[in-house]
Amino acid sequence: MPVLVYIESENKMFKKAALEVASYGRAVANTLNTSLSAVVFNTEDCSQLADYGVDKVLTVNHSNGFNAKVYADVIAQAALKESANVIVLSSSADSRYLAPILAVGLKAGYVPNVVELPKTQPFSVKRTAFSNKAFCETQITTEVKIIGLSNNAFGLIEHPTSLQSEAFSPQITSSDISVEKVDKATDKVSIADAETVVSAGRGLKGPENWNMIEELADVLGAATACSKPVSDLGWRPHSEHVGQTGKPVASNLYIAIGISGAIQHLAGINSSKVKVVINTDPEAPFFKAADYGIVGDAFEVVPKLIEKLKTFKAQNS
Amino acid sequence: MKILVCISHVPDTTSKINFTNDNTAFDTNGVQFVINPNDEFGLTRAMWFKEKQNATVDVVNVGGPETESTLRKALAIGADAAFRINTTPTDGYAVAKELSKVAVDGNYDLIIAGRESIDYNGGMVPGMMAAELGASFVNNCISLEIDGTNATAVREIDGGKETLSSTLPLVIGGQKGLVEESDLKIPNMRGIMMARKKPLTVLEPAQQQTCTSSVKFEKPAPKGAIKMVDADNIDELIDLLHNEAKVI
Ligand SMILES: Cc1cc2nc3c(=O)[nH]c(=O)nc-3n(C[C@H](O)[C@H](O)[C@H](O)COP(=O)(O)OP(=O)(O)OC[C@H]3O[C@@H](n4cnc5c(N)ncnc54)[C@H](O)[C@@H]3O)c2cc1C
Ligand SMILES: Nc1ncnc2c1ncn2[C@@H]1O[C@H](COP(=O)(O)O)[C@@H](O)[C@H]1O
Numbered sequence: 324m325p326v327l328v329y330i331e332s333e334n335k336m337f338k339k340a341a342l343e344v345a346s347y348g349r350a351v352a353n354t355l356n357t358s359l360s361a362v363v364f365n366t367e368d369c370s371q372l373a374d375y376g377v378d379k380v381l382t383v384n385h386s387n388g389f390n391a392k393v394y395a396d397v398i399a400q401a402a403l404k405e406s407a408n409v410i411v412l413s414s415s416a417d418s419r420y421l422a423p424i425l426a427v428g429l430k431a432g433y434v435p436n437v438v439e440l441p442k443t444q445p446f447s448v449k450r451t452a453f454s455n456k457a458f459c460e461t462q463i464t465t466e467v468k469i470i471g472l473s474n475n476a477f478g479l480i481e482h483p484t485s486l487q488s489e490a491f492s493p494q495i496t497s498s499d500i501s502v503e504k505v506d507k508a509t510d511k512v513s514i515a516d517a518e519t520v521v522s523a524g525r526g527l528k529g530p531e532n533w534n535m536i537e538e539l540a541d542v543l544g545a546a547t548a549c550s551k552p553v554s555d556l557g558w559r560p561h562s563e564h565v566g567q568t569g570k571p572v573a574s575n576l577y578i579a580i581g582i583s584g585a586i587q588h589l590a591g592i593n594s595s596k597v598k599v600v601i602n603t604d605p606e607a608p609f610f611k612a613a614d615y616g617i618v619g620d621a622f623e624v625v626p627k628l629i630e631k632l633k634t635f636k637a638q639n640s
Numbered sequence: 641m642k643i644l645v646c647i648s649h650v651p652d653t654t655s656k657i658n659f660t661n662d663n664t665a666f667d668t669n670g671v672q673f674v675i676n677p678n679d680e681f682g683l684t685r686a687m688w689f690k691e692k693q694n695a696t697v698d699v700v701n702v703g704g705p706e707t708e709s710t711l712r713k714a715l716a717i718g719a720d721a722a723f724r725i726n727t728t729p730t731d732g733y734a735v736a737k738e739l740s741k742v743a744v745d746g747n748y749d750l751i752i753a754g755r756e757s758i759d760y761n762g763g764m765v766p767g768m769m770a771a772e773l774g775a776s777f778v779n780n781c782i783s784l785e786i787d788g789t790n791a792t793a794v795r796e797i798d799g800g801k802e803t804l805s806s807t808l809p810l811v812i813g814g815q816k817g818l819v820e821e822s823d824l825k826i827p828n829m830r831g832i833m834m835a836r837k838k839p840l841t842v843l844e845p846a847q848q849q850t851c852t853s854s855v856k857f858e859k860p861a862p863k864g865a866i867k868m869v870d871a872d873n874i875d876e877l878i879d880l881l882h883n884e885a886k887v888i
Binding site for chain 2: 391392395415416417419420421422423424426427428430431432433434435436447451452453454455456457458459460461462463464465499500501502503504505506507508511512513514515516518519543555561562564567568569575576586587590593596597599600610611612613614615616617618619620623624627628631632635639
């Protein structure tokens with residue numbers, strides 16, 4: 324009974340989070356002494372999956388684009404076809420959308436926010452809870468088990484395989500929901516996919532001062548984010564609000580500029596690996612939660628940081 | 641239009657999280673409980689439908705007697721009636737099952753839940769309810785309009801948003817954006833007085849099906865000390881990020 328992973332792609336390229344799911348799925352398959360199957364939508368060239376441990380890929384053509392119910396239904400059919408009883412997906416907005424529907428369809432226990440490989444006998448996983456303020460070991464007691472892997476928790480692990488590919492034509496049901504419009508910035512990395520996030524708070528004084536934040540993000544290839552009051556004040560869009568009541572951030576590097584480090588903010592960004600804080604106030608709580616800190620005025624430090632990073636990039640590319 | 645708003649009763653965002661019984665249970669000692677923030681946005685949007693489109697709005701929680709203060713708060717904000725399903729929830733699926741039964745029995749057109757609860761962060765109850773009910777479902781919902789039996793909703797996707805249309809019945813997983821922060825209502829005296837007279841019905845649970853169980857909790861390991869870098873020495877920061885942290 325192989326492990327099944329749902330592999331997401333965008334513009335026919337596999338997402339990094341999807342390759343992480345494959346790496347994790349491979350490791351689970353190894354512990355369970357079985358093989359790894361994948362289901363992929365609308366992507367012809369799947370050869371990259373052979374680098375991350377996938378043995379067999381089921382390719383599905385569905386020209387209508389993402390639909391949670393339809394995709395959940397297709398993944399369920401793939402699971403039945405493969406007799407998979409462990410299914411792994413990512414923490415993307417789409418995966419989180421379809422996972423509960425898939426779980427009900429397969430009568431499977433679903434645990435999101437998983438950060439480690441499962442233990443077996445009994446089958447349990449470690450997940451974050453209380454908005455990253457704790458971990459919870461959770462048993463899955465159903466026969467079919469669905470794991471939602473936290474972004475950036477496991478990493479990419481290469482594991483070459485000889486990949487078999489099979490066209491899969493599941494029954495596609497009609498959907499009761501239709502997409503009218505998609506607005507998506509194609510030139511910017513999203514907070515969910517970013518390796519680095521540059522975030523700024525009320526210390527920046529006003530929306531007119533975000534140019535340097537965007538420039539810093541540009542140099543680093545980072546996504547931009549902000550604290551809650553900054554989005555409440557309308558200085559930045561709501562989609563940039565990170566924290567316990569906003570988006571979670573699990574990047575490799577998180578740079579917080581003019582953010583005090585309130586408990587609700589930290590809860591959302593705690594699973595970022597390396598945190599840098601720039602703040603005028605040496606007593607700001609963020610200094611207790613960060614790895615590297617600079618006490619200083621953002622309006623002086625950030626422009627210098629941008630210049631130095633540009634030089635660094637020029638030397639290291 | 642009949643609206644059901646699912647209210648999760650969660651520790652206030654400022655709470656320190658501790659565990660008891662050999663780390664098997666959440667320690668509620670000294671913890672303030674509130675309406676889950678995502679549900680508060682949904683409830684406020686429901687109030688708009690009540691005022692502008694004559695909807696009736698009921699609220700429901702699956703939980704023990706201690707959650708009634710939270711349901712009363714939702715009544716004080718303006719909900720018409722409340723239900724409490726008298727059981728301590730064990731997992732998201734069990735909650736979704738109980739809520740689905742209330743939704744079916746009450747014949748609701750629109751079911752508003754939150755994108756996730758800030759305690760267990762499952763993000764699964766609304767989707768599971770929709771699947772149980774065979775209703776349409778929009779997650780991460782940041783805007784919702786209803787016209788007769790047609791719904792137009794916007795969902796947040798990674799890096800953007802998507803506008804969707806469907807018909808009722810509909811379940812949403814709502815969040816900030818459904819209404820603005822400044823639209824959130826603090827119950828006033830009149831609301832609190834009226835809430836005392838509104839019905840809060842306790843229902844016994846129908847079934848106890850669970851798929852997962854929380855075995856043990858653990859707090860994150862304490863963080864190592866921060867390294868401070870002088871504001872005049874940005875080169876050192878770049879060197880640390882490159883050679884020590886290896887993130888640039
Ligand atoms: C229910 C609830 C939920 C919440 N959820 C969230 C959430 O999800 N995310 C979130 O972020 N917040 C959340 N908050 C708000 C949180 O409590 C804080 O109010 C907020 O995080 C503070 O934002 P800030 O750090 O940008 O602003 P402030 O607290 O005003 O801090 C500004 C900081 O900038 C520094 N500063 C000032 N000038 C400069 C300068 N020139 N250069 C460098 N630094 C400077 C100051 O020293 C200060 O530390 C929530 C609050 C509540 C009640
Ligand atoms: N015990 C509960 N009672 C009522 N509604 C709940 C309960 N638990 C979760 N919900 C609803 O489901 C949403 C998502 O919760 P969760 O799946 O636990 O993250 C919450 O925002 C609530 O709207």
